[in-house]
Amino acid sequence: MNYQHSVSIALTTYNGEKYIKEQLDSILNQTYPITEIIIVDDCSTDSTYSILETYKNNYPSLFKIFKNNYNIGYIKNFEKALSLCTSEYIALSDQDDVWLPNKIEILIENIGHNYSIHSDAVLIDKIGNHISNSFSKYSKKELYNIDFVRLCIRNNVTGCTSLINKELLKYAIPFPNLLSHDHYLAILAKNLDKLTYIGQSLTLYRQHDKNTIGVNLN
Secondary structure, three states, X not given: OOOOOOEEEEEEEOOOOOOHHHHHHHHHOOOOOOOEEEEEEOOOOOOHHHHHHHHHHHOOOOEEEEEOOOOOOHHHHHHXXXXXXXXXXXXXXXOOOEEOOXXXXXXXXXXXXXXXXXXXXXXXXXXXXXXXXXXXXXOOOOOOOXXXXXXXXXXXXXXXXXXXXXXXXXXXOOOOOOOOHHHHHHHHXXXXXXXXXXXXXXXXXXXXXXXXXXXXXX
């Protein structure tokens, strides 16, 4: 494969010590070369930041970590992380999932002229047991031929499965606090007719009692 495109990872953390190592290792194991991993910690009170510092010390040319002076919330924290990325493409990452090794490679191959691509995911529980092989089917998402109005009413884009072209940020910043970051970016990309979906599950999307945005498992 031609690795001509640069890729940043925008990852936000807050008290994520339980799962962050597994997520970081899955990013490091990507088959597509990662240019930089940008991490912004939102004032964690556990060992998250010290874990991040260890990774930075081990991979000093790859990791760039930042710590907020005060808690700004997940929407503005993602805005900050994305704004610090310098690559042509940016993958959004949560702190508690696991990426399949070919995730970035497949998203890069399929984004085409679009500003945003998202994929399906495998739902797992807090210890990694599979709940469903397709989050899209489990959640009964409308994914193909969805129009702009319906997307505005109901988000069908899961941020942790997304890769965006940095050009999208020209239209996006500053983020409003009215919508989740992934819904907001999806609406912008859809309005520009530059949003696409691939029906492969490329992320193990972990569900646990501290998810900021999770899935109704009832």
